[in-house]
Amino acid sequence: MSVLVFVENHAGQFKKAAYEAASYAVQLAAQMQTTAAAVVLGTVAEDTVRSLGKYGIQKVVCVQDALLDGFEAHAAAKAVAEVAKGIGAGVVVLSNTYTGKALAPRLAVKLQAALAAGAVELPELNGQDLMVKRTVFSNKGFADLALKTAVKVISITPNSYKLVENEVAIEVENRNGVVSAADFKAKVVEVKKVTGKIPLTEAELVVSAGRGLKGPENWHMVENLANALGAATACSKPVSDMHWRPHDEHVGQTGITIKPNLYIAIGISGAIQHLAGVSGSKVIVAINTDKDAPFFKIADYGIVGDAFEVLPKLNEAITKFKAAN
Amino acid sequence: MKILVCISNVPDTTTKITFSPDNKSFNATGVQYIINPYDELALTKALELNEVAGGGTVTVVHVGLADAEPNLRKALAVGADDAVRIDAAPTDGFQVASEIATYAKDKQFDLILCGRESIDYNGGVVPGMLAEMLDLPEVNVITSITINGGLSQVERDIDGGREALEVSLPFVASCQKEITEPRIPNMRGIMMARSKPLQVLPAQGGALHTEVSEYALPAAKAGCRFLEVSEVEKLVELLHSEAKVI
Ligand SMILES: Cc1cc2nc3c(=O)[nH]c(=O)nc-3n(C[C@H](O)[C@H](O)[C@H](O)COP(=O)(O)OP(=O)(O)OC[C@H]3O[C@@H](n4cnc5c(N)ncnc54)[C@H](O)[C@@H]3O)c2cc1C
Ligand SMILES: Nc1ncnc2c1ncn2[C@@H]1O[C@H](COP(=O)(O)O)[C@@H](O)[C@H]1O
Numbered sequence: 082m083s084v085l086v087f088v089e090n091h092a093g094q095f096k097k098a099a100y101e102a103a104s105y106a107v108q109l110a111a112q113m114q115t116t117a118a119a120v121v122l123g124t125v126a127e128d129t130v131r132s133l134g135k136y137g138i139q140k141v142v143c144v145q146d147a148l149l150d151g152f153e154a155h156a157a158a159k160a161v162a163e164v165a166k167g168i169g170a171g172v173v174v175l176s177n178t179y180t181g182k183a184l185a186p187r188l189a190v191k192l193q194a195a196l197a198a199g200a201v202e203l204p205e206l207n208g209q210d211l212m213v214k215r216t217v218f219s220n221k222g223f224a225d226l227a228l229k230t231a232v233k234v235i236s237i238t239p240n241s242y243k244l245v246e247n248e249v250a251i252e253v254e255n256r257n258g259v260v261s262a263a264d265f266k267a268k269v270v271e272v273k274k275v276t277g278k279i280p281l282t283e284a285e286l287v288v289s290a291g292r293g294l295k296g297p298e299n300w301h302m303v304e305n306l307a308n309a310l311g312a313a314t315a316c317s318k319p320v321s322d323m324h325w326r327p328h329d330e331h332v333g334q335t336g337i338t339i340k341p342n343l344y345i346a347i348g349i350s351g352a353i354q355h356l357a358g359v360s361g362s363k364v365i366v367a368i369n370t371d372k373d374a375p376f377f378k379i380a381d382y383g384i385v386g387d388a389f390e391v392l393p394k395l396n397e398a399i400t401k402f403k404a405a406n
Numbered sequence: 407m408k409i410l411v412c413i414s415n416v417p418d419t420t421t422k423i424t425f426s427p428d429n430k431s432f433n434a435t436g437v438q439y440i441i442n443p444y445d446e447l448a449l450t451k452a453l454e455l456n457e458v459a460g461g462g463t464v465t466v467v468h469v470g471l472a473d474a475e476p477n478l479r480k481a482l483a484v485g486a487d488d489a490v491r492i493d494a495a496p497t498d499g500f501q502v503a504s505e506i507a508t509y510a511k512d513k514q515f516d517l518i519l520c521g522r523e524s525i526d527y528n529g530g531v532v533p534g535m536l537a538e539m540l541d542l543p544e545v546n547v548i549t550s551i552t553i554n555g556g557l558s559q560v561e562r563d564i565d566g567g568r569e570a571l572e573v574s575l576p577f578v579a580s581c582q583k584e585i586t587e588p589r590i591p592n593m594r595g596i597m598m599a600r601s602k603p604l605q606v607l608p609a610q611g612g613a614l615h616t617e618v619s620e621y622a623l624p625a626a627k628a629g630c631r632f633l634e635v636s637e638v639e640k641l642v643e644l645l646h647s648e649a650k651v652i
Contacts, residue, residue: 091565152564154534155543178565183546186534189500191592195615196499198529212619218432219525221423223622228616266543267573272564280566284510286652310652328549329563333417334525334617335443335583343651364649365643367630382644386635387643398638402646 082171084110084117087161087188088133089152089180093125098176098239099114100136102168105242106174107137108203118142120164123149127253134251136244141251142168144259151272152180156264158187163259165192169175170232172211176234178282185236193368195228201241204228208228211235219334240340241283241361281330284313285343287341289332289359291317293348293369293388295370297325303347303390309399315339315359332356348388351376368392407462407516407553407575409452412506412532413432413481414442414496414524415474425621432621435464441477444521446484446588448581452519453485455553455587461517463487467509469502474606482599485589489602494609498616499527503535509608511540517558518578530580537578543577545571549585 086106088099103119110117118140119133130141138216144160161184165173173188175181177199189196197204197213204211206209210227213235217224236358281287288307294300300314307314314330321331332339334357344362351357351367351374359365360379368391377383384391415422418438426433449466456462466481468474469492478489492505510518518537523530530546536570537544547563556575561568563582591599633641643651 087517096565131563145556154546158538179563180548180565182530183534183544186499186503187538187544189531189615190503190535190538196529196531197616198499198531217527218417218421218622219422219528220624222425223624224527224618225620225622227617228615229613229617266577267545267571269569269571270569272560272567273569274567282565309477329568331583338528343645343649357419364645364651366645372491377632379627380630381627381649382641383630384635384638384641385611385632391635391638393643394635394638397606398642402642402652406646 082113083115084113084172085165085170086117086119086138087173087175087184088119088121089176089178090121090123090125091347093129095129095132098178098283100175101239101242102237103133103136103138104245105203105237108245109172109174109248109402111205112206114173116140120144120161122160123147130253131251135246135248136249137247139249139251141142141253143253143255144250145255145257146260148260148262148265153265153267153269154183154187155266156260157184158191159264160259161188161193172233172235175236177238181236185234189234192232192234193230194232195230196234197226197228198236198238200235203242204235213315216361219320220338220360221357222365238340239283242344262371279311279313281313281315281337281339284339284344285341286310286312287339288312288345288347289315289349290320290347290388291349292319300326302396306392306396306399309403317355331392346376346380346389347392350374351377351379407456407459408514409456409462409464409630410510410515410518411445411449411452411464411466411486412518412520412536413445413449413466413468414521414528415439415468416442416524417472419443419525423623425623429620429622439474441480441590442521442524444523444581444583447583447585448519448521449481449484449486450586450589451551451559451581454586455551456515459553465490467492467506469494469496469609478604479599480591482602482604483595484589485595488528488603491604491606492609493606494611498614499529499531499534500615501612503532503539504612505609506532506536509607514554516575518576520578520580522580522582523554533578534582540578542577543573545573546580546619547582548579549582551579551585
C-alpha cells in the first residue's frame, strides 16, 4: 500500500504548499515502509514536474488532459481516484487549500476512505489505523483522529509541515484520456487573481489591523509596513463589516484561519473569535494602547503604544533591517 | 425552488473550550449552542433566492440529537418551511453526509446549501461528500449566487483570488461569508415556527470512518515580552535573531 500525493498546480506552477504535501507524503511513506508517488493534473512543464524529486518523490503520474488545466472538483476527483486505484495507494495526501478542500471529500467518498482534513503533523501508525493530529474548535484545540478504513485521505494545513529535501531519481509517466468533457460539471467563466499583493492564505508574514486604526484612510500605514516586510495584510471582522477593508482580509472564527510564521496585530483587542483564526501563528506581535488588551495574553512580543506613533517607527526599522540583510 | 439547507449545531463562538479529565470528550457543560454561523448564511440565502424566484420551499435538515431542536425552531422562525432531524449523534463527516444523502436522494431538491465549515470540527467535508454521494456537482466556499432558470452563476474563493462559475441545477454549494447577512427571527416568525413541522427520522447507521481518540488544548504561551515604543529596532532584531521569522 503506497502513498499517493496530489500535487496541485496553479497555471502550471507548484506553490510551497504543494511541496509541503510532497514532503509529508515521502516522510509518511518512509514511516509505513513503502514508497511515495505523486499525481499531477493538466499541463505542467517536465522540469517543474521533476522538481518533486528534490523532496523524495520517486514516481509521478501526469494526467495531461488539457481539460484539467482549470480545476474542477468532480473531474479532478475522478482522475486522482483512478490513479490512486491504479497504483494501489493506501493513503492519499493533499493540501488543505481551497483546491484541496473541494477535492478531498469527493475523493474520500470515491475511495471509501476515512478523511482527516487539516492535519498539522505526521500521523502515528497504530496497527492498520493512522492517528492524525488536526485542529478543532477553530484552533482552540487539537484532536487525534483515528482513520479506520483500509484506504485513507489526509489533507494537510499549509505551513504546518516543513519541507524536507531528499533528492532522488524521478520517473515520470504521462497519461491521457482519463477524463472527458462530460466529467466537468461546473464551468469556470472567469478567474480573478489577486494582483499586487500577497494572498493571505499563502502568506508567511501577515500585518493585521483592527478598529484601533480609526478609519480606512489610515490603512496606508498598514500597507506600507506590509510592503516593507513582504507581508500580506489582514483585518478584524468589524473592519471588513464596515467596508474599511475587503472581506477576504477578515481573519478569525468566521473569517479566514491563517497560520503564518509571523502575525503582527495592530489596534486589535484580541476577542476570542479573532484569536481563533490566528492563534496558530508561530510568532505573534501585538501593538495596542491598552496594556490589558487580551491580545497580549497570546502574544510573544508586545508594545503598549499608539499605532499612529509605532507604525511609522516600525516601518523605518524594518526598511533599515531589509536594506542591511 | 425546492431548497435543502444543512444545519449543524455548534458551541457559541465565545465558548472557552475544555475537555473531559481523560481528554476523550468535549466538555459541553454550560456551553450554549448556536446554528453554525455559515449555515445561518446558507439559510438566509435560500430564503432570498426563493423571494427572487417568487416562491418555493426551504427545508432545513440536521443530523443530531434532540438538544438541537431549539436551534431548528430558530431556523423555522427565520423562515424555513419545515425542519428534519435525523436522530444520531454526529461524530464523523462521512456519517453525517451519508444520513443526509439517504434522506435527500429521492426528494428532488433543486439546490442544497451548506456552510463552508462547521466551526466545531472545522472539516468542511460534509458538502463535498454529500455531492459525491448524490452524484451532484458541488461548488465550495461561494460568496455569491444567482439563479436564472436551470442555470446558476456563482462566485467562489480560490487560492489567491476568486472564480466565477456557471453550474446547472441541481447542485450542492457551501456558503462563505459575504454571500449575505444573517436574518434575525422576528416575533411573527417565532410564533409561526411553533406550528411548522419538525420531523424526526431514524438514522440509517453504519460503520464510522473516523474516531477521535484524544483531545488536547494548545500549549500555553511562554508569556509576552514587552518592549517600549522606542525599542522598535530591538523588536526587529528579536524577530530576526531570536524568533527567526524575518
Ligand atoms: C458570532 C461572532 C463571530 C465573530 N467572528 C469574528 C472573526 O472571525 N474575526 C474577528 O476579528 N472578530 C469576530 N467577531 C467580533 C469580535 O467579537 C470582536 O468584536 C472584534 O474582533 C473586535 O475587533 P477589533 O479588535 O478590531 O475592535 P475593538 O474590539 O474595538 O478593539 C480595538 C482595539 O484597538 C485598541 N486601540 C485603539 N486605539 C488605538 C491606537 N491608536 N493604537 C493602538 N491600539 C489602539 C484598543 O485598545 C482596542 O484593544 C465575532 C463576533 C461574533 C459575535
Ligand atoms: N450534523 C449536521 N447536520 C446537518 N448538516 C451538517 C452537520 N454537520 C455539518 N453539516 C453541514 O456541512 C457543513 C460543513 O460542515 P463540516 O464538514 O462539519 O465542517 C456545515 O456548514 C453544514 O451545512
